[in-house]
Amino acid sequence: MIGAVKVNLISVPEYNEKIPVSTYSDGSVESYIFDLRWSFSGSIRTGVGKSISVAFTRIDIRYRKYIQSTLAYVIDKYKQINKTHPTIGQIEHWKSGLNFIAQSLEDCNWGLLSDDKNFNQFIKSYREIVIKRELSQSSVNRVVTTINLLNKCKFCCRDVTIDNLSVKSARIVKQHIAIPANIYQRILSDAISTIETLHPYRHEISRLMNQVQSIYDEERNRADGSSSRGKINDRTASRVQKIHHGIPNFTLTRDGTNITRILTPCAIVLLAFSGVRVGELTSFTKDSYEERKGENGSIISFLKGETTKTVNGIPKKEVWQTHPISKDALELAYDCTEYLRTIFIDEVNKKHFKNETNSDEYKRAQRALESAFLPVTIEGVNKTNYKSVVAGSKSLKSHTQRLNIMATKEDVESFNTLNPSRQGELLEAKSLPKISAHDFRRTFAVFFKRYGFGTTATIKFQYKHKNINMSDYYGKNAQLQHMEDILLDTDLIQLLHEEGVNLGIDIFNEIYNESETLSGSGGERIARDKFEKLRTGERIYMTKNEIASLVRNGTLSVVQLPTGGYCMNSKCSRVCGIGEFSAEIKPCEHQVITDKEANRIQQQNMRLIKTFRDLNTGDPMMNSILIGIKQKIKRNESLIIKHRIKLSTFEDNVKGTVVTTRG
Secondary structure, three states: OOOOOOOOOOOOOOOOOOOEEEEOOOOOEEEEOOOOEEEOOOOOOOOOOOOOEEEOOOOOHHHHHHHHHHHHHHHHHHHHHHOOOOOHHHHHHHHHHHHHHHHHHOOOOHHHHHOHHHHHHHHHHHHHHHHHHOOOHHHHHHHHHHHHHHHHOOOOOOOOOHHHHOOOOOOOOOOOOOOOHHHHHHHHHHHHHHHHHHHHHHHHHHHHHHHHHHHHHHHHHOOOOOOOHHHHHHHHHHHHOOOOOOOOOOOOOOOOHHHHHHHHHHHHHHHHOOOOOHHHHOOOEOOOEEEEEOHHHOEEEEEEEEEOOOOOOOOEEEEEEOOOHHHHHHHHHHHHOHHHHHHHHHHHHHHHHOOOOOHHHHHHHHHHOOEOOOOOOOOOOOOOOOOOOOOOHHHHHHHHHHHOOOOOHHHHHHHHHHOHHHOOOOOOOOOOOOOOHHHHHHHHHHHHHHOOOOOHHHOOOEOOOOOOEHHHHHHOHHHHHOOOOOOEOHHHHHHHHHHHHHHHHHHHHHHHHHOOOOEOHHHHHHHHHHHHHHHOOOOOOOOHHHHHHHHHOOOOOOEEOOOOOEEOOOOOOOOOOOOOOOOOOOOOOOEEEOHHHHHHHHHHHHHHHHHHHHHOOOOHHHHHHHHHHHHHHHHHHHHHHHOOOOOOOOOOOOOOOOOOOOO
16 A cells, blocks of 8 residues: 555446436436446436447447446536536546456456555556557547546545656547648639539439439338348339439439538538637538628628537537638528428327327437438438537548549648647648548638638638638628627637747748748848848757747737738738739838748749739730739739749830830
């Protein structure tokens, strides 16, 4: 026994199988202690699509009843002390920790942990499990908190920390990815195009899919005993092929793949234009989109849903800024699956009418079926939560693979900059290494900051669709935050702040340390300072840690101009380099152009030259526009040349104007 103080330990209570561990709100028993699954629909509130049960089927039968008895005791103690029920996540956490401890001790006598010799043997065994199974650090953390929980409940006398447990996961923790801009733009353009194309047909899609289901039911009902499911499906498919419709890019199938190809783009748009988590996405109903008048009568769009990222895991209402395209995404997702919702609601009502479900389960199922996102098939559906998987990693990866977006050299460079913990994971001519709903959340934060610096006038980013104007979208964020009766996702705001800091660090590192040449008035000043400092033998102008410190305390700030270059004056109200015309004759004294940004400006110039030549038809009404475009092209050229980038000098003249040469 550790120490000299004697501690009176308790043993795990010996419960009988009739002891209830959960009850419905009416007091009737929902689960008994040795059931293979504990359900808590009457005790715990969870988010839409979230699990309401804890399973014990994968626990070794030698330890199962001891772990269940320990958990029952711990849950009861927790409720007494905290005056609230632990969440499903907490119970799963403790169950996992107890399971690892039992496997390592090869015993459920938790008191063995009190003895130093046994504890050291436990550490050795657990370390082997961690290495062999390549367990994550979160699994190690579960064991630490569970041992401390056993100590608190007096099942053992052992207080531990992650350090003195001396077990560390070898698995590297990596940040969720931020998707490179060009790849992100193509993913969103496809999703937006799908919504714009199919939104007018959403009710027709549901009607046709209901017809398909009716055909299947007919074939199944008239099938004799020798008819296999395959034959029923074949006869159904044969009849379905004869149904004609005028819906573009839509094929009638019963397996749900066609509906998945609609719901996934809807989910992508909502994730990309709000930054919500996947659990929050499934809380959205058809009525989640709302609008409010902001400053100057402008309309601000937002989504209302639920988040479970709360102290006790209890769902609470939350709001996220969004774009009007989200309304169409919600309507399409909800209305095209109305046939499924009708079938599921009918099933729920019948089961409740037959007293096969309690009122708690009935209400939970009803709420789940209000979601805009439902399972895409009728068979194999979990009838307790009706969870949709269209925003799951597997579905999102399958969808993006179908788009066949291959990374360019520029995409790889952008990926490595945005994802330092994943350097080298994206290869040229290959697709994204992974994609998940949370990757869209992080990308949302990166994009918001990348295109959200400065005033609304400095933002112009479009996804090749006239109705997706990002300057208007980002510009309304501040207005939304000041509405007193609207609560914004605080975690997301913190994520936005961190991504802003990270982006600032990357930009200043590019300016101070990576770019061989700097142009623009601000860039030339920095270049002179750099030259003086590096001439003394120093390898870099400023370390990343020094830059990070100055960015975080506000000493360094920057605006990234969407068309190339940076402005070192974050409070600047000018519109430098934004449009196709030079905003002012005198160049901004804060402008900085790096080698990387000079390449972006060259690409912009190529687009401007194409625009110039397309418009240069001799129409005198276009003269002033063409002159402005040419001024922009020539000014860009003067910057590009300084970075030793090869280019062909643009010498086109505006047709129909007289070119004079001064002698």
